[in-house]
Amino acid sequence: MDKIAIVTGATSGIGKAIALGLARKGFRVGIVCRNRTRGEAAAAELAGSVPGAEAEIFLADLSVLQDVRRVAGELRERYPRVDVLVDNAGAHLLRAKVSADGYDRMVATNHLGPFLLTNRLLGVLDETARIVVVASEAHRFADPFEPADLAEPGRYGPAGSLRVYGRSKLLNLFFTQELAERLKGTGITVNAMCPGLVATALARDVPGAGQVGGWLSRTPVLRRPEQGARMALRLATERRFEGCSGGFYSSTPGARALPGARTLKDRALQKAVWERSSHLVGLPGPIVLGR
Numbered sequence: 436m437d438k439i440a441i442v443t444g445a446t447s448g449i450g451k452a453i454a455l456g457l458a459r460k461g462f463r464v465g466i467v468c469r470n471r472t473r474g475e476a477a478a479a480e481l482a483g484s485v486p487g488a489e490a491e492i493f494l495a496d497l498s499v500l501q502d503v504r505r506v507a508g509e510l511r512e513r514y515p516r517v518d519v520l521v522d523n524a525g526a527h528l529l530r531a532k533v534s535a536d537g538y539d540r541m542v543a544t545n546h547l548g549p550f551l552l553t554n555r556l557l558g559v560l561d562e563t564a565r566i567v568v569v570a571s572e573a574h575r576f577a578d579p580f581e582p583a584d585l586a587e588p589g590r591y592g593p594a595g596s597l598r599v600y601g602r603s604k605l606l607n608l609f610f611t612q613e614l615a616e617r618l619k620g621t622g623i624t625v626n627a628m629c630p631g632l633v634a635t636a637l638a639r640d641v642p643g644a645g646q647v648g649g650w651l652s653r654t655p656v657l658r659r660p661e662q663g664a665r666m667a668l669r670l671a672t673e674r675r676f677e678g679c680s681g682g683f684y685s686s687t688p689g690a691r692a693l694p695g696a697r698t699l700k701d702r703a704l705q706k707a708v709w710e711r712s713s714h715l716v717g718l719p720g721p722i723v724l725g726r
C-alpha cells in the first residue's frame with residue numbers, strides 16, 4: 436500500500452521542497468493549498484520531477500475555519516490512512532487583517548488553521564504516523580500575550596508584524612509540545628522545526644526584504660528551499676527520529692547556543708493555549724484517535 440503524506444502550503448518555498456522530497460522517498464502526496472492554479476502547477480512539477488510520483492491537491496484557505504473543516508473531511512475520505520502530516524503553510528502579513536471568523540488573520544493562518552486541521556486528521560493517522568510542524572526561531576520575537584487574547588490582532592506598526600508573526604510561531608511550538616503530551620502512549624509523534632533563513636516568498640511584503648535578501652544571498656546565511664526542507668524531511672522519514680516527540684529542531688546556525696524561550700517550559704501556559712485554541716476553533720473536549 437502507498438505511503439501517504441499530506442503537506443500544507445506546498446505551492447512554493449519550503450513546502451514545495453518538502454513535498455518533492457517526500458515524493459522522492461516514495462510517498463503519495465496530498466497538497467493542501469488555497470489557489471487551484473498554483474496547486475496544479477506544483478502537483479504537475481512534482482509529477483514531472485519524480486518518475487511515477489502521485490500528487491493531488493485539496494483546496495482550503497487555512498485562515499478560514501469552515502474551509503479547514505471541509506478539507507479535513509475530504510482528506511479523511513480520500514486517505515483512510517496517513518503516514519506523514521507536515522503543517523508547513525504560513526504567512527507573514529505586514530498589516531493587521533481580520534480572518535473570516537473574526538480572528539487575527541496571521542494567527543488564524545499560522546496557528547488556528549493548522550491546529551484544527553491536525554486535530555481533525557488524528558483519526559486517520561497511522562499508528563506510527565509522524566507530524567512535523569514548520570515553526571521558526573522567530574518565536575523569540577513574540578509579543579507578550581495572554582491565552583485569552585491569542586488570536587487578537589496585536590500592534591502591527593513598523594516592527595510589530597514580526598512580533599505577531601513571532602507569536603504565531605510560538606503558538607506552533609506550544610501546539611507541538613501539548614499535542615506530544617496528549618499523544619503519549621500512542622505511536623504517533625509530533626515535532627517542530629525551524630528551516631533557518633530561507634529565500635522564499637514569505638517576506639515578500641516586508642519593506643527592504645528584497646534588498647536584504649539580495650545581500651544575504653551572497654552568504655551562506657540565506658538558504659535555498661531544498662536546504663530549508665531538509666530537517667522536516669529527516670523528522671518525517673529518518674529511523675533516527677522514530678519515537679521522538681515534542682521536540683523543536685532548529686536548523687538555524689548558532690541557534691542551539693541561545694537559551695530557549697522561557698515560556699516554552701511553562702506547562703500551564705501550554706495547556707491554557709491548547710484549551711483556548713480548541714475553544715476558538717470549536718473543537719469539543721479531548722482528542723479522539725480512530726475513525
Ligand SMILES: NC(=O)c1ccc[n+]([C@@H]2O[C@H](COP(=O)([O-])OP(=O)(O)OC[C@H]3O[C@@H](n4cnc5c(N)ncnc54)[C@H](OP(=O)(O)O)[C@@H]3O)[C@@H](O)[C@H]2O)c1
Nearest residue numbers: 444446447448449496497523524525571632633635636637
Ligand atoms: N522562509 C523562511 O526564512 C522561514 C523561516 C522560518 C520559518 N518559515 C516557515 O516556513 C513555512 C513556509 O514558508 P515559506 O518560507 O516557504 O514561504 P512561502 O514560499 O510564502 O510559502 C508559504 C506557503 O503557505 C501557503 N499559504 C499562505 N497562507 C495560506 C492560507 N491562508 N491558506 C493556505 N495556504 C496558505 C502559501 O500559499 P500561496 O502559494 O497561495 O501563497 C505557500 O504555499 C511557514 O510556516 C513559515 O513561517 C520560513
